[in-house]
Amino acid sequence: MSTTTVDVPEAGAEAGEVVPVPSAGRRVWAALGRTAPVFAVLAVLLVWISIENPNFTDPPVFLSFLKRAAPLAVLAAGQYLVIVAGEFDLSVGSLVTVTVVVAAEVLADHPDGTVRAMATVLALGAVVGLANGLITTRLRVPSFITTLGMLLILEGAVDYWTDGAPKGALSEDFRALGRGGIDDVPWLEQLPWSVVVLAAVAVAAVLLMRSDFGKRLIAVGDNDRAAALSGVSVARTRTIAFVLSGLAAALAGILLGGFAGVSAQVGDGLEFEAITAVVLGGVVLGGGRGSVVAAVAGALTLEALFTLLNLLGLAAALQDAVEGLIIIAAVAFAAFRLRPDR
């Protein structure tokens, strides 16, 4: 399969010509129909939050909400790429932890090496993603098992390396990306860097999904055999998706490390939150459907839900239960809309 690689743009263009393309208006309408629920839910939650807390609509307060949501949203964008290609990435939570711990170690040796630390962890994220991708596509290990094994390896490695209690701290410069911002912006007071990063990631993801690569990614997730027969290198496409997911996890780790500091638990459970966010955005597990914007909106929805539950004074313990109910309800709702199934 890999030997028949046709990685030239013609493959994508040809596929585009064969399929009858509906009018632009109808396409927009169809896309809205698929993704509207998550935006409607997000809008309802945001309105509800601002009723409970009128300050919420102040730009600084709203921006701090976005700042809090940014790491999860970045993770969701990366996870989206993997899920839409028909795979899972369970290793991102542990990769976030690794990012934070490794950055702290690098900064301990080179206190001024902010750029070096960031480059190191981004490279690490890419390498982990590459390993996930190659094991999944070349060794044919189901991605659930590959990334579960990677999770065990990364968690074990971090704890082994740090004896379970990471030492050191992140420098102020490094943390700026996660908690600092551009000061003295009119009206906004401060524009957090993490919101800038989030916007950049979202734009990049949308451009990526509109490119030939994005179309190949969806084709592979929808029907990998058909994609392979029409000349797409399925293995390479999926591997790139894993690499991008690893990069996104490293970036989320940089943001989260800046926001929350160093701990060995910083990434715990984030993989399931990211998958939940993607699914809330209406992206179907199994691949081939959904938009990246909706996945990012899913992450914001999840964060808005946490914010609202906090405001309503619901015990932190019960928030998990509500989250669980809402995921099931959202997916059940989507399942009824998507009938008849393929």
Add this chain to the structure above:
Amino acid sequence: MNALGWLRSAGRRRPAGSAGSRRNVLPIWPALGIVVAVGWIAVTIDGGSFLTSSNLTNVLQRSVALGIVAVGQTVAILAGSLDLSVAYLISLSSLVAAETMDGRESMLVPAIAVTLALGAGVGLVNGLVITKLRVNAFIATLGTALILKGYLADNYSRPAGEVTERWESFGYTRMGPVPVSVFLFAGVALVVGFLLRRTRWGYHVYAVGGDEQVSALSGLRTHRVVIGAHVLCSVTAALTGLFLASRLGSGTPRVGTDGGYDLESIAAVVLGGTALVGGKGRVNGTVAAVLVLAVLDNVFNQLEVDPFLKQALRGVVIIAAVALYARRRLAARDEATAAPPVDAAGPVGPGTGAAGTPEVATA
């Protein structure tokens, strides 16, 4: 979805002759032998003792908790599903059992009944959400897990309840050198193995896991099969909770998650040769895989491998083992490439409905 379907149909196309020799012994059993042999040599060189009855008993004892729930997970995965909620259910079961018993011998049987009923109830909910609300099993059981997690965190912060003396002794009593609880594990494995390979319901599990649409078109009530698989899986989780309560003397809100039983049980099932997409695999493979994990654990402990390094090594072992399986499957597919691939995969044909079950038919 389609990637999975493709793999499945590839598996189905495997000619019966080439598979016959493999059917009798799953590759995990020789692997278990190798792990035991290598572990024995390594531990002996290190100056420890491995093949003593007390150490082997220890290995068996340590495999009971994961083993029971992994057998249940095997059924869920064979039916084309999976269950991420078992870890929290194990914790909750241990608490419900210990609180219901509360040290009173008279409440032993009711407590066991209540705990198993709780398990059946959770499995029923999982199955209904997956089949009737058509929620992906991953999300449905993740949702259930979060609900149970929230309930546990809201109601319990420390161990609660007290098991009866008789129940506590169950976890520690031995018949000869063998702990009684090992018979529980063996019993569960035998019963589930029997259900899967000797009953109509078991054949239906393989058929539904092999191809749900074809099974439905052949007249199976696929929803019932999936629901039944989830009930069975959750009941085994409840049994594991009961067993752990016996070992600990009380219920503990973190016993299930600390043991990592959700992902570990799935890993054990896949390690045992069951296809994650369903329809192919056997309980005895899972049992062997659980024993492999327990032996590795024991050897690493005796060699005093750092516990964190141990976890990382376990990840490597799981990935490597599944990669080896995938190689075998690819080799099998290469043998079968003589058959025209597209025609043979026709979705509705007289042979296809039954083809989902050949693994059991001759086993």
